[in-house]
Amino acid sequence: xxxxxxxxxxxxxxxxxxxxxxxxxxxxxxxxxxxxxxxxxxxxxxxxxxxxxxxxxxxxxxxxxxxxxxxxxxxxxxxxxxxxxxxxxxxxxxxxxxxxxxxxxxxxxxxxxxxxxxxxxxxxxxxxxxxxxxxxxxxxxxxxxxxxxxxxxxxxxxxxxxxxxxxxxxxxxxxxxxxxxxxxxxxxxxxxxxxxxxxxxxxxxxxxxxxxxxxxxxxxxxxxxxxxxxxxxxxxxxx
Amino acid sequence: xxxxxxxxxxxxxxxxxxxxxxxxxxxxxxxxxxxxxxxxxxxxxxxxxxxxxxxxxxxxxxxxxxxxxxxxxxxxxxxxxxxxxxxxxxxxxxxxxxxxxxxxxxxxxxxxxxxxxxxxxxxxxxxxxxxxxxxxxxxxxxxxxxxxxxxxxxxxxxxxxxxxxxxxxxxxxxxxxxxxxxxxxxxxxxxxxxxxxxxxxxxxxxxxxxxxxxxxxxxxxxxxxxxxxxxxxxxxxxxxxxxxxxxxxxxxxxxxxxxxxxxxxxxxxxxxxxxxxxxxxxxxxxxxxxxxxxxxxxxxxxxxxxxxxxxxxxxxxxxxxxxxxxxxxxxxxxxxxxxxxxxxxxxxxxxxxxxxxxxxxxxxxxxxxxxxx
Numbered sequence: 001x002x003x004x005x006x007x008x009x010x011x012x013x014x015x016x017x018x019x020x021x022x023x024x025x026x027x028x029x030x031x032x033x034x035x036x037x038x039x040x041x042x043x044x045x046x047x048x049x050x051x052x053x054x055x056x057x058x059x060x061x062x063x064x065x066x067x068x069x070x071x072x073x074x075x076x077x078x079x080x081x082x083x084x085x086x087x088x089x090x091x092x093x094x095x096x097x098x099x100x101x102x103x104x105x106x107x108x109x110x111x112x113x114x115x116x117x118x119x120x121x122x123x124x125x126x127x128x129x130x131x132x133x134x135x136x137x138x139x140x141x142x143x144x145x146x147x148x149x150x151x152x153x154x155x156x157x158x159x160x161x162x163x164x165x166x167x168x169x170x171x172x173x174x175x176x177x178x179x180x181x182x183x184x185x186x187x188x189x190x191x192x193x194x195x196x197x198x199x200x201x202x203x204x205x206x207x208x209x210x211x212x213x214x215x216x217x218x219x220x221x222x223x224x225x226x227x228x229x230x231x232x233x234x235x236x237x238x239x
Numbered sequence: 240x241x242x243x244x245x246x247x248x249x250x251x252x253x254x255x256x257x258x259x260x261x262x263x264x265x266x267x268x269x270x271x272x273x274x275x276x277x278x279x280x281x282x283x284x285x286x287x288x289x290x291x292x293x294x295x296x297x298x299x300x301x302x303x304x305x306x307x308x309x310x311x312x313x314x315x316x317x318x319x320x321x322x323x324x325x326x327x328x329x330x331x332x333x334x335x336x337x338x339x340x341x342x343x344x345x346x347x348x349x350x351x352x353x354x355x356x357x358x359x360x361x362x363x364x365x366x367x368x369x370x371x372x373x374x375x376x377x378x379x380x381x382x383x384x385x386x387x388x389x390x391x392x393x394x395x396x397x398x399x400x401x402x403x404x405x406x407x408x409x410x411x412x413x414x415x416x417x418x419x420x421x422x423x424x425x426x427x428x429x430x431x432x433x434x435x436x437x438x439x440x441x442x443x444x445x446x447x448x449x450x451x452x453x454x455x456x457x458x459x460x461x462x463x464x465x466x467x468x469x470x471x472x473x474x475x476x477x478x479x480x481x482x483x484x485x486x487x488x489x490x491x492x493x494x495x496x497x498x499x500x501x502x503x504x505x506x507x508x509x510x511x512x513x514x515x516x517x518x519x520x521x522x523x524x525x526x527x528x529x530x531x532x533x534x535x536x537x538x539x540x541x542x543x544x545x546x547x548x549x550x551x552x553x554x555x556x557x558x559x560x561x562x563x564x565x566x567x568x569x570x571x572x573x574x575x576x577x578x579x580x581x582x583x584x585x586x587x588x589x590x591x592x593x594x595x596x597x598x599x600x601x602x603x604x605x606x607x608x609x610x611x612x
Contacts, residue, residue, distance in 0.1 A: 065521055066606035091523040102518045106248045111240045116523035124241055167523050 012076070014171070014203050015039040015062065020071035021226075022057050031057040032068065033226035041170075044197060044204045044238045046214035049223035055207040056175055058223070062205060063173045064090045075171075091119040095164030095202075097193075099176035101156040103148040109135055109159045110144040116166040134162035138192060154185030161192060165200070172197055174206045178213055190216045194238050246535045253508070257540060260504040264544025264585060265551055267490075267497035272552025272581050274486030276571035277559075281412070282479045283572055288410035289469025291358040294438040295450065296466050298457060306477045307333055310433035315461070319437060324445045324453055329353035330434035332424045338417065339394055341384055345416045346395065348424020354440055359413075364389035364404030370422040374403040378414035380567040393417070396427050411570045439466075494588060497544070501592025505537045509600040516600055517608025526601040533600050537593030538586060545585025549578055 015038065022032040032054045039045055047055050060066040061073065064086045073080050075093065083089045103112045113131035122130070135144055138158040148156050157177060164172055174193065178186035194216055197204040206213060214220050218237045222230040250257045289297070298319070299308040313330045320328055332348040349355045351370060359376075367374045375393055377385065382405045387393055393400045400419065408414050425431050441450065454466040473479060509516070516529055556571035 060606045060609075063521065065609065066604075085525070087520060087525040090520070091525055094523070096521045098518075098521075102515075104515070106252055107240070107245070111245075114240050115245070115519070118242055118245075118528060119523055119525055127240070163522060 011041040011043075013038050014041040014043070014076060016074040016077075017062075018072050020058070020061060020068045020073065022054075022061065022066065023069045030226055032061075034071070035226070035228055036071075037221060037228060037231065039203060039205070041203060042198075042201060043219060044194065044217045045206070046217035046220045046234075046237075047205060047207045047223060048209070048211075048214050048220060051209075053223040054226040055223055057226075059173050059175055059205065059207050062171070063094045063096060091116070091167060093170050095167070095169035095172045097157070097160050097164045097172065097174040097177045099179040101148070101153075101160045101180070103156060103159055103163075105148055108145045108147055109140060109151065109162075112148070112159055113163045113166055116163060120167055131162070131166070134165055135159070137165075137196070138162045152185070153181050154188060157181060157185070157189050158192065161189070161196070165196065168200075170202055172202050172204045174204070176208055177206060178208070178210055183212075186210070186213065198238065242531075243535070243539075246532060246539055249508075249532070250536055250539060256504060256507075260500055260540050261544040261547065263500040264497045264541050264588060265547035267493035267588075268545050268548025268581050268585050269551035269555060270493040271486075271490040271584060272549055272577060273555040273559075273571070274489055275577055275580075276552065276556045276573060277569050278479070278482040278486040279572040279574070279577065280570045281482050282473050282476075284411040284570055285473035285476060285479065286470050288408070288413050289438075289472065291409045292355050292438060293357065293440050294355075294469055295441040295445070296439040296454065296457075296468060297472050298437040298439065298464055298466050299435065299472075301463055301465050306335060308435045310428070310430045310435045311464075313432055313434045316437065319439065319457075322453060322456060324441045324449055325439055326442045327354055327440045329355050329438045329440075330421060331355065331436045331438065332421060332428060332430060332434050333436065334428060336395060339385060344381060344385075345412075346424065346427075347416055347418045348421040348427075348434075349418055350421045353438075355438060359406040359408055359418075362405045362407050364402070366404055367420050367423075368403075370420050372403075372420070373398065373423060374401045375417050375419040375423075376404040376406050377402055377417050379405060379407050380411075380414040381417055383567065384415065398427060411567070414567060494584065497541075498588045498592045501537050501541055501588060502595060504540070505533060505593050505596035506599065508536070509533060509596045512600075513603060513608050514611050516603050517605050517611070520603070520605040521609060529601045529603075530597040533597035534590060534593040537596070538589035541585045541589025541592065542582075545582050545588075548585065549581050552581070 018036050020032050020035040021030070023030050035058060047058060049055050057066065061068050064080060080086070080089070104115065107115070110128070110131050113134055114127045117127045117130065132144060135141060138161050140155060140158055140162070143151060143155060148159070151159065177193070178189055181189065190213055193204060206217060208214055215234065216237050218234055220232050220234055221228050300311045310332060316328050316330060319325060329350050331350065334346055335343045336346045338344045338346070351367065356366070362379060364376070366376060377387060382388065385393065387402050389402055389405060391402045393402055395417070421434070425433060457464060457466045467475065519529065553573055559565050560569060560571060
């Protein structure tokens, strides 16, 4: 686990995006129209904007699930285009959280958290131990053997948070993580995310509609029609 | 949780479909097992017949593909007896003949007082006592098939024969035959002075190399003749070859149907799980892991189907063997080799049937897969 150095000096640049565009349908749809920004290690960034403004596309490109039509993205100075196997990069670097949780319905909470770990060379007992620890960290130590159907929405999303941390990623990407939750559960998830990312020295990028969620972040990128129209620091949020 | 646990849980999500696919494979494998078992058993039974007779070499005229070799003069016998290692020579004449109600029965004419008779056990009656006597002995299965007992008359070709005895052979195939004295058979077939096989018994302690040398000598000295060991005769028997070809052809069809079934199931399962595969890719699975998951799933299905099919196939053979009108006519071979072969075929089917679906699954574009609900 890469603990972040707590000494002085500005944190290093983690992500550098230059002129990212993404077109669909042979250019008829322009989801991203030239987006550039940098994100430093340990930053918590909220991406806001109306539906169709390109938020999710941007998140998928950041998560190496999609590739830009043009432009370049670098992680710690390394271009993603140079990566031969994006799925390998994803496995070791990125954690994903979705709006509708996307847990596997036949698996228990404990098993769901272990699913990403098959890519690591850990023995079964180690996978189990790590998954238990992660579920305890999200406050579900008493719910290890429950299937998703037996859990509330907030609990499911906490399982998903634990799963996203399974392979000790450096970057956590969340797409509307509170979109399907009531406000109390939503607040708990955001507190949890805010706490976890900081303690683990990760960077966190959250796509959201919810101003209350965006307010938790230290910085907000506002998108409209595939472009970033505002990049603001939020003094009240987590750095 | 192990990876295999995940594989099993995936298959249990659609229990009916998994069960049906497994059943399909089981039926295919059962066909392979049952048919091969019977064909192999048939061949082994012929091999046993030669072993039981104590025949080391069989001499026939090289013929085109007729079921039984053509008759030739038995005068060769004196000559053969002079060859090194040859202890005794016994001529026989055989043909497939329609006897009364039975479509085809293998009828033998055996030299009386030859070593051929040694391994037969008389159940009731007596052996033919004279070359001139118009009598036959019949195997236990033939007796049942022809509904004859000792003292009855058996009509063969133009002639009536008396059943003077019923015998039992260690080789199942002989139990369905009718045997008479060679002279009588020659008269029935209008082949006086002719045989179509010589059975040679060699001196004890003859080495394999010496047997091989003897075969060459016979081939060189008597052009148009060939010498085989008992096992080779069984392998070259057109009936056995036909049975084997039938079993393989039927098996192949069953297997193709099984493989297509597995592929269909796995393709459906991949298409259904497009979104889930997108998620697995998003939460950190590599493409190779998706391939492995799908191939494991199809292999588990076909492995279980294979085990079920082997059990079903052997059970079917046992059932056939016990069926009244088949009893005693077939003897399935139950061997570890057949077991391993069937299981190997089943596993091969699973891997083959899973390859294309796995390829399709691993080619899914993660962001597009995620967009599909």
